[in-house]
Amino acid sequence: MTVLAVDLGGTKVAAALVEPDGTVVEASRHRAPTGEQASTADLEAAITGVVRDALAAAEGPVTGVGLAAAGPVDEAAGTTSPINLEALHGFPLRDLVADAAGGLPVEFRRDGVAIVLGEHWLGAARGYDDALGMVVSTGVGGGLVVGGKALGGNAGHIGQIELSGYTGSVSLGRTTMLESVASGPHTVDWARTQGFTGATGEDLGAAYRSGDEVAVAAVRRCATAVGQGIGSAVALVPVSIVVLGGGFTRVADDFVPLVQAAVAAHPLPYVAAARVVPAGLGGDAPLVGAAALMYRRDLLP
Amino acid sequence: MTVLAVDLGGTKVAAALVEPDGTVVEASRHRAPTGEQASTADLEAAITGVVRDALAAAEGPVTGVGLAAAGPVDEAAGTTSPINLEALHGFPLRDLVADAAGGLPVEFRRDGVAIVLGEHWLGAARGYDDALGMVVSTGVGGGLVVGGKALGGNAGHIGQIELSGYTGSVSLGRTTMLESVASGPHTVDWARTQGFTGATGEDLGAAYRSGDEVAVAAVRRCATAVGQGIGSAVALVPVSIVVLGGGFTRVADDFVPLVQAAVAAHPLPYVAAARVVPAGLGGDAPLVGAAALMYRRDLLP
Incomplete structure (x- = not known):
């Protein structure tokens, strides 16, 4: 069992496979810049790209996607309106990632939720x-x-x-x-x-x-x-x-x-x-946190 | 079934019986001043007095006490250290009320918790x-x-x-x-x-x-x-x-x-x-909130 972790922030989007013990699969790490200058299409391409590239590194089944994004989020709608990514406001992010991931289940939350959950899980x-x-x-x-x-x-x-x-x-x-x-x-x-x-x-x-x-x-x-x-x-x-x-x-x-x-x-x-x-999780905190959204969804409301 | 509600604040302590529908039993209302000038013994007497007087008005069984107090509280210890009642800092308030109430079960929480629970319950x-x-x-x-x-x-x-x-x-x-x-x-x-x-x-x-x-x-x-x-x-x-x-x-x-x-x-x-x-509960909010601590203890952590 492996989970795809995706972290979308104001300067980059990162994706990687994460094992059940929190290990980030090195060969699966992919990232692309985001930024205030990016258009909606740019962001769409960047997100889709890292999701597909990371999944392509999978050697076994991937059970789901933990998707963390800069907020404020609308969890019910599956959208976010990052303060520093105007072009993404109201964009159907959860659905985009689910499509890029071939219909895998996606647990979508704000990055702060992912970070604290990851630190609670393993940090x-x-x-x-x-x-x-x-x-x-x-x-x-x-x-x-x-x-x-x-x-x-x-x-x-x-x-x-x-x-x-x-x-x-x-x-x-x-x-x-x-x-x-x-x-x-x-x-x-x-x-x-x-x-x-x-x-x-x-x-x-x-x-x-x-x-x-x-x-x-x-x-x-x-x-x-x-x-x-x-x-x-x-x-x-x-x-x-x-x-x-x-x-x-x-x-x-x-x-x-x-x-x-x-x-x-x-x-x-x-x-x-x-x-x-x-x-405790250092530079991998965002990805491990995103993975925690799937592995520890029992701790989410 | 009736509950004794007790609300301890910086200027007064109030107690009354409250029915399951949130009605405060008029004849059971008692209050006494507290205040920064009061000694520990004064406060002890005031609290014990209103608890006993309110209980004396009961015409049937009283099942427990909802006790709300100004904070910060230490729920585990059953104590509170109200910002404006120095003489009470660290005093075993929950035990005092339990004794005054003849050993009835006491649900002790900060007044803010009681207020929001009361408003959620009936307000x-x-x-x-x-x-x-x-x-x-x-x-x-x-x-x-x-x-x-x-x-x-x-x-x-x-x-x-x-x-x-x-x-x-x-x-x-x-x-x-x-x-x-x-x-x-x-x-x-x-x-x-x-x-x-x-x-x-x-x-x-x-x-x-x-x-x-x-x-x-x-x-x-x-x-x-x-x-x-x-x-x-x-x-x-x-x-x-x-x-x-x-x-x-x-x-x-x-x-x-x-x-x-x-x-x-x-x-x-x-x-x-x-x-x-x-x-929604007006002047009775503190007492109804304190009663909610007992009647709606299912909503407490």
């Missing part, structure tokens, strides 16, 4: 009945496990909660939401307003390691903002563990401890007590 | 599988129903999420949380900094109705802040209906529509689409 949230999984990357997103089950739909959409004391870049028309302040690109934007001359998260990470004052301030600002956002989220939905992933969390070796310190400052003791840990 | 959230119940009063609190079941523990503790763009009064050491900005007393505080000379929510309501400019600004500020907080909460935990109760929501006839307008401005369509409605 850093194993054994925790209540967990927040979170990604800080091009965007900021997340998902929730409550009472041992994942919340579906758009639950965990943490990037669109408000923060106090920060003004970031415009995202969805607002500058004060967690994603506006603390996404990777918006953190780099802020550093540039303070004189930083680099252009990417990697540049910022290098400057941070070399002790550059602005880079240090930018990373701390991001981590503190993420910690504040987690504090509000955990006040509302208490969890004992927060799993933090996404490329931008690697901007600094002490990023996770910085976030932890901000969470620990929350005035509600049960919030301050929440542990913040790095994601 | 404005009937028929909704996903709902946020909220109270704006001396404090700001709430509870959540997700997938037809209440979330337990401290889930829905909405007063301690951060807001952008507001500075209120100090609450739990912070001035930027929803409760710091939008509780009844803190809204009156803010109005007074703008020249308002009244002292209570009732005074503010009267001034609002007479068109007083500061009162109008204060009420709008409160409603907009509540709407922003709801927006963050619903982004994280999508619900289709938000039920708004608590004494301070009666400060203005158009308070609920003002909140609705602020929610409708959220940039995520599924958040903007959430309906905000007045609580």
Whole structure:
């Protein structure tokens, strides 16, 4: 038994076969760029292409597809309207993938749901009945496990909660939401307003390691903002563990401890007590999470 | 079959018998003040007193006690540490009530959980599988129903999420949380900094109705802040209906529509689409909610 995992994000779509123990089949990995500039037809071709290519690597039967996509999603309709992929808004994504996969059953959910389910299945949230999984990357997103089950739909959409004391870049028309302040690109934007001359998260990470004052301030600002956002989220939905992933969390070796310190400052003791840990599944978290949608569909609503 | 409902809050403790259809037995209503000045012994006597007095009015068997208390709670320990009742922190509340009630079974939960369960059972959230119940009063609190079941523990503790763009009064050491900005007393505080000379929510309501400019600004500020907080909460935990109760929501006839307008401005369509409605259970919501903890314990985790 093998499952096809598909992860659709703002910059790329990836697909691969994933074994029941969470192993990603190397030879089946395929990816294609997406991006704001892509047309609907471009995206359709990219998605169909990676699905077919990954399936072509199968050496045995494939039982289904776990499909994770950037949200907000409409699970009932099988559509998503990714904030950074306008051309896909309202597009019948689930049906497209089912067709490309020759009619295999498709379990379609938002990527944040997949991530937290994957971490609960095989990663850093194993054994925790209540967990927040979170990604800080091009965007900021997340998902929730409550009472041992994942919340579906758009639950965990943490990037669109408000923060106090920060003004970031415009995202969805607002500058004060967690994603506006603390996404990777918006953190780099802020550093540039303070004189930083680099252009990417990697540049910022290098400057941070070399002790550059602005880079240090930018990373701390991001981590503190993420910690504040987690504090509000955990006040509302208490969890004992927060799993933090996404490329931008690697901007600094002490990023996770910085976030932890901000969470620990929350005035509600049960919030301050929440542990913040790095994601256990690393770069494969999105694909393993998508596979978890099939392998652990018993934990979905 | 009758249930004893007990509601412990920052200003009073109330108890009454509640019939299976949600009717509060008039002759069994008892209440006693609590308040920040009360000692542990005072509170113990007040709680024990109302429990015994209400039970004494029973004309048939009482099957159990639904006990709702201001949070944050520790359900497992049967204790609560109400933000505005220091003397009760860590006190074995559940056991005290069980003893006072002669050993009847006690279902103990945070008041926000009780409120949303009551509204789901017999109030404005009937028929909704996903709902946020909220109270704006001396404090700001709430509870959540997700997938037809209440979330337990401290889930829905909405007063301690951060807001952008507001500075209120100090609450739990912070001035930027929803409760710091939008509780009844803190809204009156803010109005007074703008020249308002009244002292209570009732005074503010009267001034609002007479068109007083500061009162109008204060009420709008409160409603907009509540709407922003709801927006963050619903982004994280999508619900289709938000039920708004608590004494301070009666400060203005158009308070609920003002909140609705602020929610409708959220940039995520599924958040903007959430309906905000007045609580259906009015002043009896806390007692009916506490009774729901027993009558609808099938919906508790």
